[in-house]
Amino acid sequence: MAMPMPHKSPVARVVQAWFNPLKRSAGFLAFVLMRITGIGLVVYLLLHMVVIGNLLRGPAGWDSLIQTMKAPWVLALDVVLIAGILIHMLNGLRVTIIGLGFGTQSHKGLFWTLMAVALLLLVYSGWLVFSK
Amino acid sequence: MNNNGLFGQNKTITLKVWRYKPGTIDPPRYDTFQVQANAVTTVLDALEEIRATQDGTLLYRHSCHHASCGTCGMRINGREQLGCVARLLEQGGDVVVVEPLAAAPPIADLVVDMTPFAGHFAPAGMRLVRASEFNAEAETPPGIERFSRYEDCIECNLCLSACPVANTNPAFIGPAGLAAAYRALVTGERSPAEVFADVDHDNGVWRCHSAMECSAVCPSDVNPGHKIMALRRELVVAKVKRFFKGG
C-alpha cells in the first residue's frame, strides 16, 4: 500500500505523527507524553541494570559509586526520572481505564486531573530527593 | 464575495496552499493566494474563489457545501476540518495554511486517494439506518411514521488523518473502520465472532493508543475513539470469559 505523504521522509513523518502535539487536543498530548516517557524509562531500565552491576565489585566499588550519585546534577536527573515515572504511571492508569471503555467521554478531564496529581507528587519527591 | 457589511467587514487573508502535481509540481510546494473574507466565508469558498479568479489549476474535492458529504476534508492550519464549514476568519490569524489530509496518498494538490480509507471501512459493513434526531417538529408526510437518517459517519477521512498510528502504519484499520465494526456489533448486524475476527489482531483494535484525536476532529459526532474503547472492552470481556471457561 502506498505510504501517506510520500514527499516527507519516513523519519519526518514519524516525528510529526508521534511527537508533535501542536494543534492537537489533550488526548494526543497524553499519547505523546506516554511515548516519550516510555522510551525514556526503557533506556533508564537498561542503564540501571548496568549500574547496579557495580554491586558485584563489593563495598569499595559500590559505596564510592553512590557518593558520586549524590552530586546535584545527578539528583536533578533523578527528579527528571521521577517525573517520567509519575507521568507514565498515572497516564497508564488513564489509558487502562478508558481502554476498558470507562470514562471515555471525560478522558481529557481525567488526564489533567492525573497530571495535577503527578505534579504534586513530583514536588514532594523533589523535596525528598534534595533534602535527604 | 462582495457582501461587505452584511456579514461584517471584509478582511484580506493569505492562504498558503499545498501544491503538488506528479511530474509538474514535484516536489510539492506552498503557493500563496490572497482572498477577501468576511464572517461567513469558508475555506472552501476561498478555494473556489482562487480557482475561479487566480489559478484554475488548483485541485480540491467538494460536493454538498454543508458538512454532509464528507468530500472536502483537509488540514487547515494543521488541523483536520471540512473546508465547507471551516470559517476562514475563525482559523486564528491572517495566514491560513491549507494542506491535504494525511494518512492518504496525495493525488494532486488537496486531492488524496481515498482507497486506503475505503479499504478499511467497507469490510465493516455499514448499512445502518436510524431515527433522525433532527426536525423533531417537522411534519411527516402521510404514510410515513417518522424520518430516518443514515449513520453519522460521512466517510470524510478526517479521523484517519488525525490518528498518530494511521499516519505511520497504513495497515491499521483506523478509527472509522473500527467504529463501524463496533456499530455492526451492537446493532447485531454482524455476529461477535465475525466482528472479533476482523478486529482482534495487531493492526486492529489493539493498535489504538487512545490519543482520541479521531474523536476530537470528527465533524459528525461519531466519536470513533469512544467506540474503539467500547469495542476493546467487549473483546477483553470475551477473552476473560474464555480464559476462565478454559475454551
Add this chain to the structure above:
Amino acid sequence: MRSIEEKRRSGTWIGQAITGVLLVILLSLHMIVHHFVVEGGLRTYEQVLDYIGNPLVVTIEILFLVVVTYHAMVGVRAILFDLPLNERQKGLVTQVLTVVGVIIVGWGVFLALWLFRMARMA
C-alpha cells in the same frame, strides 16, 4: 488475510494493563524502600545486603524485575508495530525483544541471587 501467527499475537494490551497495574504497586514500593526511606537516598553496600538477605524481599525484587521487563519489552514492541512492518519483520522484532528481555531478567536474577548469597554468608 491475516495469518494465524498474527492472530496468536493479539491481546498483549491486556498483558500491558495487568503488568502496568502491578507496576504501580511494585515500582512505588521499589522507589520507597530503596530511595525514599533510606537516609541519604541510596543504600550502601551493607544496607543493600541487609535488605536483600530477606527471602521475601528477594522474591519481590525478582517479581518486579520480571514484570517491569515484560512491560518494557511489550511497550517497545507496541511502538515498533506502529511502523509499517511486514509479518517477517514483526516476528523478528518479537524475537529480538524476547532475547533482550531474557538477558535483562537473567542478569538481574543472577545479581539478586548473588547478593542474597553474600548476605547469607555475611
